[in-house]
Amino acid sequence: MHKTFFISDLHLSDGRPDLTALFVDFIQKHAKTADKLYILGDLFDFWIGDDEKSPVIDIVKTQLLELSEQGIECYFVAGNRDFLVGKRFAQACHMTLLPDYTVIDLYGKPTLLCHGDTLCIDDVKYQQYRKKVQQKWRQWLFLKLPLALRLKIAQKIRQKSQADKRQKAIEIMDVNADFVTKIMRQFQVKTVIHGHTHRQNIHEITEGMRIVLGDWGKTSSILCVESDGKCSFFNESLS
Ligand code: LP5
Ligand code: MN
Numbered sequence: 001m002h003k004t005f006f007i008s009d010l011h012l013s014d015g016r017p018d019l020t021a022l023f024v025d026f027i028q029k030h031a032k033t034a035d036k037l038y039i040l041g042d043l044f045d046f047w048i049g050d051d052e053k054s055p056v057i058d059i060v061k062t063q064l065l066e067l068s069e070q071g072i073e074c075y076f077v078a079g080n081r082d083f084l085v086g087k088r089f090a091q092a093c094h095m096t097l098l099p100d101y102t103v104i105d106l107y108g109k110p111t112l113l114c115h116g117d118t119l120c121i122d123d124v125k126y127q128q129y130r131k132k133v134q135q136k137w138r139q140w141l142f143l144k145l146p147l148a149l150r151l152k153i154a155q156k157i158r159q160k161s162q163a164d165k166r167q168k169a170i171e172i173m174d175v176n177a178d179f180v181t182k183i184m185r186q187f188q189v190k191t192v193i194h195g196h197t198h199r200q201n202i203h204e205i206t207e208g209m210r211i212v213l214g215d216w217g218k219t220s221s222i223l224c225v226e227s228d229g230k231c232s233f234f235n236e237s238l239s
Pocket of ligand 2: 041042079080081115117195196197
């Protein structure tokens with residue numbers, strides 16, 4: 001049986017060696033048995049440019065290269081924390097960058113992939129912020145800054161975001177159902193897979209199916225889609 005894995009929201013950083021260990025375990029034990037691996041954003045806690053060096057970045061690179069050597073293709077859709085992952089890092093990992101809202105042929109089923117943040121349209125403050133940081137000229141300027149300054153700015157944004165999130169109702173940080181329907185119709189799909197909200201689930205909806213990947217913490221969150229169409233999650237912890 002052929003299978004494809006989907007993961008997102010690992011939020012890897014040097015400060016969380018437990019998450020890195022879970023990732024390595026997943027690559028070694030499971031990913032090597034798949035046809036393809038899709039990473040739907042927020043692989044890293046944040047990304048401030050392909051010139052950053054750190055132990056966790058090296059580990060991820062080594063693991064993804066190993067996958068590629070075994071013939072497993074790896075695809076990456078950027079998240080709201082690592083949207084600055086660029087061609088240089090992707091090439092170093094033999095990973096293919098995909099735009100947000102990519103339709104793939106998943107064993108005969110057209111399936112829409114996205115990180116998920118753009119589906120949360122009720123979080124107006126976030127969407128306003130997102131519009132700004134997605135502007136190419138701002139990103140270009142940001143990447144010209146010294147690494148230490150970029151790190152400071154990213155930390156400031158994180159702090160502000162954490163403070164803001166405490167004031168936001170849980171519902172507004174979820175996807176907007178009508179918007180999901182609109183997008184699914186626009187892309188003519190019956191299945192959408194996304195992350196970001198950390199609410200692992202397989203929802204049967206009028207348009208078809210909305211699969212939400214979970215975040216990684218004490219356990220991983222891995223979606224496995226088999227060639228017969230079966231979808232299942234598994235969550236593993238390190239023994
Ligand atoms: O990530 P998560 O799930 O915790 O929260 C998100 C939204 N927050 C974010 C911010 C990220 O967490 C941090 C990103 C670091 C990026 C590093 C690179 C920077 C590059 C800049 C290039 C130009 O995405 C959060 C959502 C939540 O998901 C649920 O959907 O609510 O959104 C917010 O909280 C946004 C705030 O409401 C508004 C933030 C304004 C920040 C302005 C800071 C200005 C400081 C500038 C200092 C120079
Ligand atoms: Mn996210």
